[in-house]
Amino acid sequence: MKKIFAGLMCTFFTLHATLAYGSDQDKLTKEARTVMKGVGKQLKTTLVSAMKKGGPVNALGVCNTKAGPITMRNARETGWDIGRTSLKLRNPSNxxxxxxxxxxxxxxxxxxxxxxxxxxxxxxxxxxxxxxxxRYMKAIPTAAPCLHCHGKQIQAPVKEKIAAHYPSDKAIGFKRGDIRGAFSVSKELK
Ligand code: HEC
Structure with missing residues (x-):
């Protein structure tokens, strides 16, 4: 009888621990989604306005100089580590x-x-x-506008600029719906 009781208690505690862990994780996941959406929106707005102003060649320069600082500023403001990564990288520091x-x-x-x-x-x-x-990650699908700089047919001036900034670029040849990469955000639990 004692043994069964110990077994039951054990099950109870394990279950309880799992549930507590689970709800923490749900809360953190929600927070992570908010952080990620914030950065995603800013990156997109910056990209769209740079494309409107001067097409992909201009936007490429903007991505090159702004993507890092936008991400870093968000990290500072939210207290989360924020990054983007991929199996086929453009910037090796990602x-x-x-x-x-x-x-x-x-x-x-x-x-x-x-x-x-x-x-x-x-x-x-x-x-x-x-x-x-x-830690939280979310896939970033390739949409039509991404193809200017990550697709199969990239205009020569864009190609040249990519090669100049990113000599080891692997982030081309994508088509719509491919996974271009992912957001990755994390936070130490204290
Ligand atoms: C105007 C050109 C341009 C367009 C359009 C563009 N990108 Fe990029 N992308 C870049 C550049 C440049 C970098 C490298 C930025 C850096 O140095 O951090 C990059 C980096 C990335 C990264 C980070 C991982 C890596 O390879 O370094 C992801 C993910 C990404 N782009 C996804 C997208 C998606 C999704 C779209 C469409 C919504 C898109 N990009 C549209 C130029 C572009």
Whole structure:
């Protein structure tokens, strides 16, 4: 009888711990989505206005100089680490770590199995160097305007400018609906 009771208590505590963990994770996931949407919107607005002003050649210069500072400013204001990454990088400093790489590959596998890339997201609480970190990623699908700079047929002046800024560029050859990369945001839990 004692044994059964201990077993039941054990189950109860495990279940309880899982539930508490689960609701924390839900809350953090919601916060992460808000942070990510904020950055995404600013990047998009900046890109669209630069394209309107001077087409993809001008916008390329704007992406090159503004994407980093926009992301950094948001990180400072929200307290979250924010980044974008991809399996095919343009800027090598956006490189994925092991966890991000696994999630990016998982997104590709899910898309291949028929999932909608707009809906692919993943969150987890991980331990790193004795710290507990909440991490969230969301896939970024390729839309029509992205093809000017990430597609299969890129205009010569755009191509030249990409080569000048990003000599090791791999972020071309995408088509609409492909996963271009992902947002990745994280926060240490204290
Ligand atoms: C005007 C050219 C241009 C257009 C249009 C464009 N990008 Fe980019 N993209 C760039 C440049 C330049 C970078 C590198 C920015 C940097 O240095 O951080 C980049 C980087 C990225 C990255 C970060 C990962 C990496 O490879 O370094 C993602 C993700 C991305 N673009 C997605 C998109 C999506 C999605 C669209 C369409 C909504 C888009 N881009 C449209 C020029 C463009």
């Amino acid at each position: 490189g994925a770590d092991a966890w991000e790489l696994a999630v990016l590959k998982d997104f590709e596998a899910k898309k291949a199995a028929g999932a909608n890339p707009k809906k692919l997201e993943y969150s987890a609480i991980i331990e790193k160097d004795g710290k507990k970190i909440f």
